[in-house]
Amino acid sequence: MTGPDAAAVLAAEEVTLAYGATAVVHDVSLAVDRGGVGLIGESGSGKTTLARALLGLMRPRSGVVRYGSRDLAALDRAGRAEFRRAVQPVFQDGSEALDPRMTAGASITEALTTHHRMSRAGRKDRVAALLADVGLDPALAARRPHEMSGGQRQRVAIARALAVEPRLLVLDEPTSALDVTVQAKILDLLEGLAAEHGLGYLLITHNLGVVGRLCRTSSVMFAGRVVESGPTAELLTRPAHPYTRALRDAVPRLGGEPPRAAGRTEAAAAASGCPFLPRCPLAADRCREEAPRPRDVEGRKVACHRAEEVLDRAPVAHPRADASSPAPRVPHDGSETPDAPRQ
Amino acid sequence: MTAPALPELRRTPLRRLAGVDRLAVAGGVLLGIIVLAALLAPWIAPYPEDGGSATHPAESLLPPSGAHWFGTDQVGRDVFSRVLFGARTSLLIAVAVLAVSGAVGVVLGVVAGYAGGWVRDVIMRVTDVFLAFPALLLSLALAVVLQPSVTTVIVAIAITWWPWYARLTASVAASVAARGFVDAARCLGVPAPLIVLRHVLPNSLTPVLVQLSLDGGGVILTAATLSYLGLGAHEPTPEWGLMVHRGQSLFTTDWWVVTFPGLAILVTAFAFNVLGEGLRARLSR
Numbered sequence: 001m002t003g004p005d006a007a008a009v010l011a012a013e014e015v016t017l018a019y020g021a022t023a024v025v026h027d028v029s030l031a032v033d034r035g036g037v038g039l040i041g042e043s044g045s046g047k048t049t050l051a052r053a054l055l056g057l058m059r060p061r062s063g064v065v066r067y068g069s070r071d072l073a074a075l076d077r078a079g080r081a082e083f084r085r086a087v088q089p090v091f092q093d094g095s096e097a098l099d100p101r102m103t104a105g106a107s108i109t110e111a112l113t114t115h116h117r118m119s120r121a122g123r124k125d126r127v128a129a130l131l132a133d134v135g136l137d138p139a140l141a142a143r144r145p146h147e148m149s150g151g152q153r154q155r156v157a158i159a160r161a162l163a164v165e166p167r168l169l170v171l172d173e174p175t176s177a178l179d180v181t182v183q184a185k186i187l188d189l190l191e192g193l194a195a196e197h198g199l200g201y202l203l204i205t206h207n208l209g210v211v212g213r214l215c216r217t218s219s220v221m222f223a224g225r226v227v228e229s230g231p232t233a234e235l236l237t238r239p240a241h242p243y244t245r246a247l248r249d250a251v252p253r254l255g256g257e258p259p260r261a262a263g264r265t266e267a268a269a270a271a272s273g274c275p276f277l278p279r280c281p282l283a284a285d286r287c288r289e290e291a292p293r294p295r296d297v298e299g300r301k302v303a304c305h306r307a308e309e310v311l312d313r314a315p316v317a318h319p320r321a322d323a324s325s326p327a328p329r330v331p332h333d334g335s336e337t338p339d340a341p342r343q
Numbered sequence: 344m345t346a347p348a349l350p351e352l353r354r355t356p357l358r359r360l361a362g363v364d365r366l367a368v369a370g371g372v373l374l375g376i377i378v379l380a381a382l383l384a385p386w387i388a389p390y391p392e393d394g395g396s397a398t399h400p401a402e403s404l405l406p407p408s409g410a411h412w413f414g415t416d417q418v419g420r421d422v423f424s425r426v427l428f429g430a431r432t433s434l435l436i437a438v439a440v441l442a443v444s445g446a447v448g449v450v451l452g453v454v455a456g457y458a459g460g461w462v463r464d465v466i467m468r469v470t471d472v473f474l475a476f477p478a479l480l481l482s483l484a485l486a487v488v489l490q491p492s493v494t495t496v497i498v499a500i501a502i503t504w505w506p507w508y509a510r511l512t513a514s515v516a517a518s519v520a521a522r523g524f525v526d527a528a529r530c531l532g533v534p535a536p537l538i539v540l541r542h543v544l545p546n547s548l549t550p551v552l553v554q555l556s557l558d559g560g561g562v563i564l565t566a567a568t569l570s571y572l573g574l575g576a577h578e579p580t581p582e583w584g585l586m587v588h589r590g591q592s593l594f595t596t597d598w599w600v601v602t603f604p605g606l607a608i609l610v611t612a613f614a615f616n617v618l619g620e621g622l623r624a625r626l627s628r
Contacts, residue, residue, distance in 0.1 A: 052526075055526075055530050056530075057526055057529060057530070080532070081532055084530065084531060084532030085532065087530070088530060088531075089526070089527065089530050091523045091527065092523075096522055096523035097524055097526075097527050098523075098524055098527075099524040099528075099541075099546070100546065101545050101546060107524075110541070111531050114532050114533050115532065157527070160531075164531065
């Protein structure tokens with residue numbers, strides 16, 4: 001791609017998205033280039049809606065989604081086909097993302113043959129190779145989704161996405177429907193594949209640990225707005241927005257909803273002031289009167305009037321800000337006593 | 344309190360499945376027998392010529408006997424033979440109506456459900472217009488306008504039947520269209536018509552198939568009603584509704600003329616219903 005924004009493969013520019021009269025994403029800008037970009041937020045924050053717009057499944061009410069330098073909504077037929085080959089999704093739940101009536105092989109074949117003609121033998125070989133790429137036995141090609149495990153289904157969905165040889169993946173909570181142990185394996189796989197194929201990806205999640213491991217830059221969404229964006233390591237170690245901070249403080253409870261972040265997003269309360277006001281521990285008069293605009297603070301963009309104070313607060317003792325492997329220490333089955341295994 | 348619940352949980356679905364299958368199988372077998380009887384009528388009917396225009400005035404209104412199991416009618420035709428041939432007419436009507444209205448309804452429904460927006464609005468409003476008329480009344484009006492015949496019956500019923508399938512399919516297809524695998528296909532760049540054919544249609548069909556089999560009985564009853572009112576099949580076509588109509592005045596004296604074709608209608612409608620119920624229970628498991 002050539003053009004002014006040659007670096008970004010896919011970008012949202014001040015995108016507002018609405019279902020009917022209800023806007024759920026407000027003026028969000030986000031760019032995905034060849035590396036990994038994280039998009040963090042709780043349920044209902046609008047991150048999946050934003051993903052749908054980036055995938056061209058939904059038109060922005062205002063603002064532009066760009067593929068390279070071109071407006072997605074204005075692409076001609078050929079441009080659209082090129083976009084479809086370049087950008088592929090991996091959705092949250094593999095059992096939803098695969099047609100229950102199709103075998104894994106048929107689903108992947110559909111991807112192979114949508115843009116190219118292929119001989120029968122060629123298809124079979126490609127399907128087997130793709131399944132092997134995602135760590136599956138090629139014999140699974142004959143299975144239907146209900147005959148596979150959640151992890152296998154998600155691998156098949158990834159294989160299908162890779163079948164068109166995309167440049168960029170939109171990963172919408174690709175592991176949240178899976179067991180913790182399987183989550184780690186799928187993330188390993190995605191990380192390896194992205195490196196191997198030089199893929200860019202947007203990783204959407206509510207899990208900070210995952211982003212810390214896979215994404216160099218990240219954006220944090222709250223109530224349909226990006227409240228903070230910047231280098232992931234910075235965000236995790238020194239959050240500048242109280243919401244990022246609340247999320248980070250909730251990290252050890254992997255898989256669970258962050259304590260303060262649970263529940264519905266109070267959109268009504270944000271009529272004039274800051275959308276995070278109802279939950280903010282630092283709310284001041286100014287926050288009630290004026291919605292903060294994103295501004296540059298120490299190498300990141302933050303939408304908070306009191307970002308400097310948040311930054312200056314001594315970091316809470318938090319050894320697991322980079323909690324990368326969402327695995328064994330979570331006593332999710334109650335079999336471990338929480339106090340015992342302290343080394 | 345949770346422990347004793349376990350074995351129950353494990354057993355119930357199995358038992359339900361077994362019961363459900365038996366029901367569907369019973370309906371299927373019964374319907375199979377009726378279909379066989381219809382197909383083989385010329386060979387198994389004791390008096391095949393009575394399925395047509397033959398008359399035997401000397402043998403009119405004989406009660407059931409070894410020679411005439413279901414007795415004979417006013418013109419001496421064997422009622423058993425005519426009931427067998429009547430199965431052909433009734434099943435033909437049922438299959439034709441279900442095929443035509445099912446095809447029209449499913450195509451319109453799937454398009455409406457997937458496309459949404461104004462396409463859906465237009466199709467659904469047209470559907471509503473057809474549904475606004477009482478079905479039997481519309482069928483009657485049509486049958487009156489057209490010449491009474493088996494074809495008329497098929498057309499008249501199909502016209503009132505398809506909107507139900509359109510509406511059902513549209514709602515199912517709309518929910519299928521919102522599922523992840525349809526989004527995935529769109530993201531692959533699969534053209535919309537192919538998405539509908541490959542993903543939306545196959546995944547929307549199950550409830551329609553169940554409804555079709557449930558409706559088989561209703562179609563046969565409606566067809567019998569039209570013929571009974573003299574708006575459908577006419578003599579000497581062997582048609583159950585027509586036979587009931589012709590025999591009703593004799594009910595107190597020569598009960599067999601009306602009873603056996605009436606029973607045939609009942610049994611066939613029942614078989615369709617049992618099959619449909621069984622399928623529904625099984626598929627919505």
